[in-house]
Amino acid sequence: MKTIETIGLTRREALKTGLAATAAAGGLLGAGRAAWADTLADIKSRGELVAATEMQFPPFDISDNGAYKGVDRELVDAVAKELGVKVSYLDLPWTSVLPGLEAKKFDLCIAPVTITKERMKRYAFSVPIADATAALMKRADDKSIAKPEDIAGKTVGGQKGTSQLEQLKAFAAKLPKPVDVKEYVDNNQSYADLAAGRIDASVNSLPNLAYAAAQRSDAFAVVLPAFGQPTYFSWVGRLEDKTLLDAINVAIVKLDGDGTMAAIQKKWFGQTMDLPTTVPEPSI
Amino acid sequence: MRPQVILHSFGYLTQAAGTTLAISLAGIAFGFLIGAAVCAARLSSQTWLRRLGGAYVSVFRGVPLLVLLLFIYYFLAKFGLDIPALAAAVGGLALSTGAYQSEILRGAFNALPRGQAEAAAALGFPGPEIWRRILLPQALRISVPPLINEFILILKASSLVSVVGIAELTRVSMNIASLTYRPLEAYVGGGVFYLAINLCVAGFGAIAERRLAAGGAR
Secondary structure, eight states: OHHHHHHOOOHHHHHHHHHHHHHHHHHHHHOOOOOOSOHHHHHHHHTEEEEEEOSEETTTEEEETTEEESHHHHHHHHHHHHHTOEEEEEEOOHHHHHHHHHTTSSSEEEEEEEOOHHHHTTEEEOSOOEEOOEEEEEETTOTTOSSGGGGTTSEEEEETTOHHHHHHHHHHHTSSSOOEEEEESSHHHHHHHHHHTSSSEEEEEHHHHHHHHHHTTTTEEEESSOOSOOOEEEEEEETTOHHHHHHHHHHHHHHHHTTHHHHHHHHHHSSOOOOOSSOOOOOO | OOTHHHHHTHHHHHHHHHHHHHHHHHHHHHHHHHHHHHHHHHTSSOHHHHHHHHHHHHHHHHSOHHHHHHIIIIIGGGGTOOOOHHHHHHHHHHHHHHHHHHHHHHHHHHHSOHHHHHHHHHTTOOHHHIIIIIIHHHHHHHHHHHHHHHHHHHHHHGGGGGGGTOOOHHHHHHHHHHHHTOHHHHHHHHHHHHHHHHHHHHHHHHHHHHHHHHHTOO
């Protein structure tokens, strides 16, 4: 009986505990942060830039045994150094990243986002940080695909809601035979199905595919050339944070000029790429 | 299959399993307090308390946990209520499981024959004593198996808290899958940890059941 009495609660006790829990919850709710006047000024006074991304997008964002690595990590560290602040990183699922930005849970989205006309209306883009042109990847042993046009009549997968998938659909519409397009929640599932033989090719940006194929050359090979229109990846901020984006752009352009950017590209992509130093007009 | 992937990430997975366990246990504990309070409200003789308890259960059992978490973390932030990720995760789990736990407890109390309380009253037991000595011990004994069920469900549902940016077990398995391009190994690794945790919970449940049964031996 002892055990029962220690866990047991009388009705009145239960009610009291419930009220205490409610009061505690109320205290948590009340601890709200005041609205920010100017995000850049706030970052400088805090001495810290809070950046978020999904750490499942190699080679841009990787969580290697809990350590954040990749192109974005090295670039944002260099940018923060220019601004004279430290960085803290948040790992959020992609579906939570843009809502989190709008809810002011962090200052900047450092996930690579393709610049499109539709997104320009809602978010402020930085100058490009990488090439985002759409390309295809096939199984290494598949000899039936030698150029992008060979996907006619085959099945191709890609991540839902990405501009690369939209580019694939536009490209497929011009081919002589229809392409069966399968949409995935994320690219890793598309790669897994490619390896398993459920689809014949995966679409993504060229840097992502080149990295994947290099990591698993036994399984994957990139289909060259890239088929999409030239597009770019940028970081994204809130529309009202113009001062922050301006400061970040100045820093990125400086890193582009002093060779830091080229060194990061060489390390992660195996090659350098020329990037525009202004935010380009989106072609899609 | 390449088991090295799991071995390489073993420490990372262990750490994430710890996060899953800590968040789930905190959610379950707070949820039990909420469940006890809501159950008390629903069994109350006051009509307004009964309605309040009923409304709580309807709302928090009706809203998916994922939506609840997104609401707490992102939607409330738009009104200046900036709830930290950890509080949002534990709070979301607790609010949700509290509704289920209150119904488990209420079902257990309702399963007790009414005559017992009446007989105790006739024998001169005061009201709180009837609760403490007669109704509560039996109700708890009845509710152990469904409560353990609910605890295991919450442990698995805790994978949803990654939407507020917490690196729990499922999230970390996904991170490993994307890093290594070996999804099978990564998810098998995560699955083994879930299984191990839940077998432990089930084991504790069996022990609790035995001890409660022993305590109630006539």
